[in-house]
Amino acid sequence: xxxxxxxxxxxxxxxxxxxxxxxxxxxxxxxxxxxxxxxxxxxxxxxxxxxxxxxxxxxxxxxxxxxxxxxxxxxxxxxxxxxxxxxxxxxxxxxxxxxxxxxxxxxxxxxxxxxxxxxxxxxxxxxxxxxxxxxxxxxxxxxxxxxxxxxxxxxxxxxxxxxxxxxxxxxxxxxxxxxxxxxxxxxxxxxxxxxxxxxxxxxxxxxxxxxxxxxxxxxxxxxxxxxxxxxxxxxxxxxxxxxxxxxxxxxxxxxxxxxxxxxxxxxxxxxxxxxxxxxxxxxxxxxxxxxxxxxxxxxxxxxxxxxxxxxxxxxxxxxxxxx
Amino acid sequence: xxxxxxxxxxxxxxxxxxxxxxxxxxxxxxxxxxxxxxxxxxxxxxxxxxxxxxxxxxxxxxxxxxxxxxxxxxxxxxxxxxxxxxxxxxxxxxxxxxxxxxxxxxxxxxxxxxxxxxxxxxxxxxxxxxxxxxxxxxxxxxxxxxxxxxxxxxxxxxxxxxxxxxxxxxxxxxxxxxxxxxxxxxxxxxxxxxxxxxxxxxxxxxxxxxxxxxxxxxxxxxxxxxxxxxxxxxxxxxxxxxxxxxxxxxxxxx
Ligand SMILES: [Fe+2]
Ligand SMILES: [Fe+2]
Numbered sequence: 001x002x003x004x005x006x007x008x009x010x011x012x013x014x015x016x017x018x019x020x021x022x023x024x025x026x027x028x029x030x031x032x033x034x035x036x037x038x039x040x041x042x043x044x045x046x047x048x049x050x051x052x053x054x055x056x057x058x059x060x061x062x063x064x065x066x067x068x069x070x071x072x073x074x075x076x077x078x079x080x081x082x083x084x085x086x087x088x089x090x091x092x093x094x095x096x097x098x099x100x101x102x103x104x105x106x107x108x109x110x111x112x113x114x115x116x117x118x119x120x121x122x123x124x125x126x127x128x129x130x131x132x133x134x135x136x137x138x139x140x141x142x143x144x145x146x147x148x149x150x151x152x153x154x155x156x157x158x159x160x161x162x163x164x165x166x167x168x169x170x171x172x173x174x175x176x177x178x179x180x181x182x183x184x185x186x187x188x189x190x191x192x193x194x195x196x197x198x199x200x201x202x203x204x205x206x207x208x209x210x211x212x213x214x215x216x217x218x219x220x221x222x223x224x225x226x227x228x229x230x231x232x233x234x235x236x237x238x239x240x241x242x243x244x245x246x247x248x249x250x251x252x253x254x255x256x257x258x259x260x261x262x263x264x265x266x267x268x269x270x271x272x273x274x275x276x277x278x279x280x281x282x283x284x285x286x287x288x289x290x291x292x293x294x295x296x297x298x299x300x301x302x303x304x305x306x307x308x309x310x311x312x313x314x315x316x317x318x319x320x321x322x323x
Numbered sequence: 324x325x326x327x328x329x330x331x332x333x334x335x336x337x338x339x340x341x342x343x344x345x346x347x348x349x350x351x352x353x354x355x356x357x358x359x360x361x362x363x364x365x366x367x368x369x370x371x372x373x374x375x376x377x378x379x380x381x382x383x384x385x386x387x388x389x390x391x392x393x394x395x396x397x398x399x400x401x402x403x404x405x406x407x408x409x410x411x412x413x414x415x416x417x418x419x420x421x422x423x424x425x426x427x428x429x430x431x432x433x434x435x436x437x438x439x440x441x442x443x444x445x446x447x448x449x450x451x452x453x454x455x456x457x458x459x460x461x462x463x464x465x466x467x468x469x470x471x472x473x474x475x476x477x478x479x480x481x482x483x484x485x486x487x488x489x490x491x492x493x494x495x496x497x498x499x500x501x502x503x504x505x506x507x508x509x510x511x512x513x514x515x516x517x518x519x520x521x522x523x524x525x526x527x528x529x530x531x532x533x534x535x536x537x538x539x540x541x542x543x544x545x546x547x548x549x550x551x552x553x554x555x556x557x558x559x560x561x562x563x564x565x566x567x568x569x570x571x572x573x574x575x576x577x
Contacts, residue, residue, distance in 0.1 A: 057351070059567050061568035061575075061577035066350070070350055071370060074353065074367070077353075077359055078363060081360070119568055176576060180572070292417060293356065295476070297357060298478075299476045303475040
């Protein structure tokens with residue numbers, strides 16, 4: 001008991017001194033679990049997050065926009081890869097994590113359970129969803145688990161690029177024909193509240209926040225991050241002539257922040273529970289890709305084994321003519 | 324004698340159509356690949372091909388008197404105006420079908436670009452010099468997959484053999500000399516496609532042998548028509564999807 005207690009103490013002191021925890025370091029079991037859960041959820045979000053935008057790749061309205069979108073969705077796949085690798089440093093395999101996702105046991109960001117209904121959604125996702133992700137990820141660049149923090153530094157650069165590209169699409173659509181402007185406003189209307197929910201429950205309803213803050217996994221609370229996002233994004237909407245769909249939204253001179261209306265936490269809970277508009281489709285799409293890829297992965301494994309056997313066997317045995 | 328701008332534009336458009344349609348097909352895999360690394364790798368190929376299509380279309384649009392752009396060429400022509408080979412418009416099927424189609428096309432595209440790097444038209448030779456670097460990687464990637472799946476499991480072997488058997492009748496068209504090819508060849512702007520066949524067949528046969536697959540007979544009946552705007556039923560659907568936004572909102576800029 002005493003030894004465990006002092007290990008935990010030293011662990012906390014090490015973190016308090018702003019050191020990074022590395023895979024081989026001792027860590028409390030709960031810290032390990034929290035990090036693995038968070039990284040795998042994050043990885044799953046990147047991969048499931050490819051789906052709503054992939055929905056428009058074949059319909060992108062210009063060759064340039066098709067290339068930008070394709071590269072963006074591909075980047076998200078790359079983020080998934082870095083994050084699965086970072087999570088693997090704590091001894092959990094990518095297969096295991098993906099299995100949990102496919103069986104519906106693991107979570108991913110609920111935002112990807114909303115549908116993409118018009119082209120401006122490609123703008124709204126980049127601007128708002130990548131934007132909200134960045135707010136969280138900039139903080140995670142300083143998270144206490146080393147491999148996670150390093151993966152985030154790399155990912156953040158690409159996310160801010162995505163955010164700019166998304167905003168550009170929105171700006172362009174908002175300045176386009178009346179139909180285009182209507183698409184942009186419709187996209188903002190549909191994505192605004194789900195984007196605010198991306199920061200998670202209000203602090204008062206978020207019992208794990210305190211421990212995560214103490215361990216410096218998180219450095220800001222959900223509500224702090226959400227407020228920063230609102231403060232940054234509202235003027236961007238105004239600048240391009242779009243209206244944020246919140247009648248309570250008002251600049252507060254005293255606090256120096258925007259006040260905003262109540263979030264529909266019932267909707268949030270329902271989507272987390274699997275009842276969002278696209279939960280079933282998203283999981284079904286991941287399962288379909290996985291199942292249809294099974295024979296491909298099996299063949300690749302079988303071929304690699306044959307290659308190894310051939311390399312190990314004497315040349316004359318496999319290729320008589322080579323002698 | 325000099326090649327008329329109009330012929331050069333038509334030739335560049337024909338080259339563009341192949342890589343655009345194939346790139347569009349591949350782009351549908353993004354997010355749905357059998358494993359993340361391969362999803363990313365195939366998307367890279369889609370990006371390269373659509374990038375090449377843009378370069379060809381820009382070349383075609385350059386100096387056009389009727390205000391064509393890369394996007395009007397891609398988005399505002401109907402199926403009969405597309406001059407791609409039928410092979411590239413065929414549906415993706417499973418991963419093995421896609422990679423077999425890719426391998427058959429990449430190998431052709433490699434020899435085509437190799438010839439185009441020697442084009443007397445500097446716009447084309449420059450474009451080809453850049454594209455061939457990408458395509459030699461594509462050809463290597465798709466050949467590796469054909470070998471891996473052909474020589475993988477019993478199931479993968481039989482899937483690859485049937486993919487090959489189904490796609491094979493569409494390969495002869497790759498070597499058809501249209502009147503435009505003949506005109507272009509006369510001015511050393513581009514090769515006669517028929518002249519690429521021997522290299523293609525040698526390379527394809529070598530890889531298929533390594534993949535333990537049987538090369539189908541050459542004298543079966545072949546499918547043609549794409550180069551003359553007579554396509555399969557698949558192209559119309561592909562275009563309907565791809566062209567939807569610019570067609571539905573003709574006054575919008577994207
Ligand atoms: Fe990402
Ligand atoms: Fe992103």
